[in-house]
Amino acid sequence: MTQFIDDLKKSFGLIKKQTDDLGALVTSIRDRIMLLEAEHSTILDRPLCKEEMLEVFLARLDESAKSGDASWVGYYLEEAHGRHQAGRLARRISVATLRQAKNGVASELDDSWLNYGNLTGSRFTPLTAEGVFSLFREPIKDAIRRHFDQIVDWPFPDALPAAEYFPRLDEIEKELGDLREQEATFVSEAARLGVTLPKPYDFGASRFN
Structure with a gap:
């Protein structure tokens, strides 16, 4: 009986040691994770050089322009359908409209599409910033490049290329x-x-x- 109790105590001691070792191992893994996360965050927070900041601005503009492209397409489709619905005859765009245009008589545009993205009734107006970027993407990008060319003193002169x-x-x-x-x-x-x-x-x- 005494031997059994002694063996059981040894087993409990071994289990405790193994549990402690496992706890220490998990803690060391978590310590390493935190160190790596801190390094990762520090790298991601490093500033960009001027050329790469320009790249970011142009990429953002492209994404906004893509959104604007879709808005314009939706707007034109809605106009084609909505302006020919029953009950909107006063604003109908139809064969008569085109015939007038070919004869040099173009009907005036209303200003609903100039409401900068607001809703006018049930109609969507696409002249948001994204809509403007869509219409004038390349001229705006050229203007942004010209502005960046005027920057002589970049606030982060020692910034390394991000690819490094x-x-x-x-x-x-x-x-x-x-x-x-x-x-x-x-x-x-x-x-x-x-x-x-x-x-x-x-x-x-x-x-x-």
Whole structure:
């Protein structure tokens, strides 16, 4: 009986050590994750050089212009359908309208499409900023380039090209993916076995701050 109790104590001691070791391993993984996340965030927050800032502005304009393209298409389709509906004969656009135009008599446009994206009744008006970018994409981009050319003193003269950081970001993201997978596996297995692990740090808290 005494031997059994001694063996049981040894087993409990071994279980405790293994549990402590597992807790220490999970904690070390979480520490590494926090360090990598901090480095990743620091890199992503680095300022851009002038040429790359220009690239960002032009890319944003392109995206807005694409949205404007779709708005104009929808607007023209709505006009073609809506202005020929029953009950709107006074504003009908039909064969008569085109015949007048070919004879040099063009009806005036109403100003509903100049309401800068507001709704006029049930009709959508596309002359938003996106609509303007759609109509004048290239002239606006040329103007933006001219303005950037006038900037002599960029506020971040030592900014490195962003591409120099991309390889390190790829490395960090890969390692983070592996570590998070390991952490999830250990936490899941510990929960299945009823083992209590150290709690993760509160969001934003780190001993490395």
